[in-house]
Amino acid sequence: MSVSIDQLEDLVDRSDKLITGLKKKIFTPTGEKQFQKLFKISEAARLxxxxxxxxxxxxxxxxxxxxxxxGNNARDFTLEQINSARKHFGSERRLGRDEESSVLAVQNFKGGVGKSTISVHLAQWLAIQGYRVLLIDLDSQASSTSLFGYTPDIDIDPDDTLLPFFEGQQRTMHYAIRDTQIENLSLIPANLSLYSAEYLIASNHDNNPIYSHLPRGIESLKKDFEVIILDPPPALGMLSINALVAATSLLVPMPPRMLDFTSSLQFFSMLHETLESIEADLGRAIEYDFVKIVASKKKQRLGDEKYARAEDDILEIAREMAFGDEYMLKNVIYESSAIDNAANKFKSLYEVDGKDARTKSFRSAVKSMDLVCEEVEQEFLKLWPSMQGKVKDTEEEMA
Ligand SMILES: Nc1ncnc2c1ncn2[C@@H]1O[C@H](COP(=O)(O)OP(=O)(O)OP(=O)(O)O)[C@@H](O)[C@H]1O
Ligand SMILES: [Mg+2]
Structure with missing residues (x-):
């Protein structure tokens, strides 16, 4: 059988129809995604x-x-109600006068290690805690954008992505920021067209250094957010280099499997080489507030499965002989069907409710994700003394 280009086009149309159909079935009747989660009073009080x-x-x-x-006296809270209550009590998570927002790149040049999954979960988790968060999808595969419920090549126009900014048609990146279903969380989406930014930047059409675009764009957004999360593509291209220079901290997801482990080591060596040459060009040092590896997609050891044991061994060696607590988060993200099931519905774990949210595997997936997010938050808090005070007040209040 031969397939002509026209037939390929037909295949693209059919795929679009499939996604539109799936979305109608999965989302709320309006076809729009909403954050419907209700928080019980104990959880709302903590938040x-x-x-x-x-x-x-x-x-x-x-x-x-x-x-x-x-019929009962219980109170439940929507996230909007929690945010209004934060305003009422003055307990919003906002930076102090001299504190700088953090720009975290979730980076590893290896594909499929969980970068987008972690970026979206961390962004949502931080926004639910009350921080103002911007997630920038820099990958033309647009996985993060999809997890927000968009079909990148139907719902997102090239002009909605950062492409016009890289083309020099927009001076700042404000035009691309959109609200999401989660209050306090904004998104700059991506779609396939963003791929051409790789060539545009490389062609150096405006004579600016190739690594300077995103750092400049992000600088003017910083005052509106506590945290900006970058989800770059899995390769050392122009967009990744821009993300590495714009970032003030790095989170490197690494599945504890031999091939992922060795390519993560290559990542550090390429990172070092790349930044060294940029530093020489810039004439100043590039410094990150922190660089942390997070073991991702780790198989949970339920019995005596050999593969899980091999992963435990790799993780132990990585932690004890190589990276230690200095470079590695204590908590790990387990491989979980709950994450895959949620992604199949264009959702994160934090958007799942109803009976799917009551299973043991779901609860353990959320727990491992929460612990990782909390650990990353602790790293941010080290940089923000005034926020540490607010968190301490909360702990005292709740005691
Ligand atoms: N902890 C997990 N448990 C189960 N599945 C996971 C987990 N993390 C990620 N996945 C799945 O693995 C696939 C790749 O994940 P993801 O897109 O987050 O990786 P990535 O590093 O961003 O990939 P890319 O390099 O292509 O950008 C997705 O199908 C995702 O749903
Ligand atoms: Mg990705």
Whole structure:
């Protein structure tokens, strides 16, 4: 059988129809994605940073709002209600005067190690904690954009991506920022067209250094966000180099498997070489606030499975003989069907509710993701003394 180019075009149309059909079936009746999760008072109190009793009082007096279930006295809170309550109590997570927002690149040149999965979960988790977060999808495969419910080549126009900025048609990146279903979380989406930015930057059409575009664009956005997360493509191209120079910290997902392990080591060596030559060009040192490896997609050892044991061995060697706590997060992200199932519905774990959210495997996947996000937050907090104070106040309030 031969397939002509026209037939290939037909295949593209059919794939678009498939995705549109799937989305209609999976999403809410309007076809729009919504964040419908309700938080119980204990969780809401922790997120707001006030004792449950203080929250109940404020709700009784009409200062803050909650959802009341009929027939019982329980209160549930939407994320919007939690954010209004944060405003009421002045417990929003905002940087102090002299504190700088963090730009975290989730990077590894190896494909499929969990970069986009971690970027989206971390961005959502931080936004739910109350930080203002921007996720920038720099990969033309647009996995992060898809996890926000968009079909990149149907819902996203090339002009919605960073392409016009790299073309020099837009001076800042503000035009590309869009709200998401999660309050406090913004997204700059990607689609296939972003690939041409690789050539544009390399052709050096505007005589600016090839690594200077994204750092300049990000600089003017910094004041609006506590955290900016970059999800670059899995290769050492122009967009990745821009991400590495714009970043103030790096998170490197690494599955504890021999091939991923060796390519992660190559990543560090390429990173070193690349940054060394950029430093020479810049005439100043490039410094990260932190560089952390996170073991990702690790098989959970339920019995005596050989593969899981081999992964444990690699992880132990990586931690004890090579990276230690200085360069490696204590917590790991386990491989979990819950993550894959959620991704199949264009969702993160944090958007899953109903009976899917009550399974043991779901709860353990969320727990491992939460612990990793908390550990990354701790790294940010080391940079933000005024925020540390707010977190401490919350802990005292809840004690
Ligand atoms: N912890 C996990 N458990 C199960 N599946 C996972 C996990 N992390 C990622 N995946 C799945 O693995 C695949 C690749 O993940 P992801 O897209 O996050 O990797 P990536 O490093 O961003 O890939 P790329 O290099 O192509 O950008 C996806 O199908 C994703 O759903
Ligand atoms: Mg990716």
């Amino acid at each position: 707001i940073g006030r004792h449950p009793q203080t929250i109940r009082e404020a709700e009784k007096q009409g200062h803050i709002k909650a959802e009341r279930s009929e």
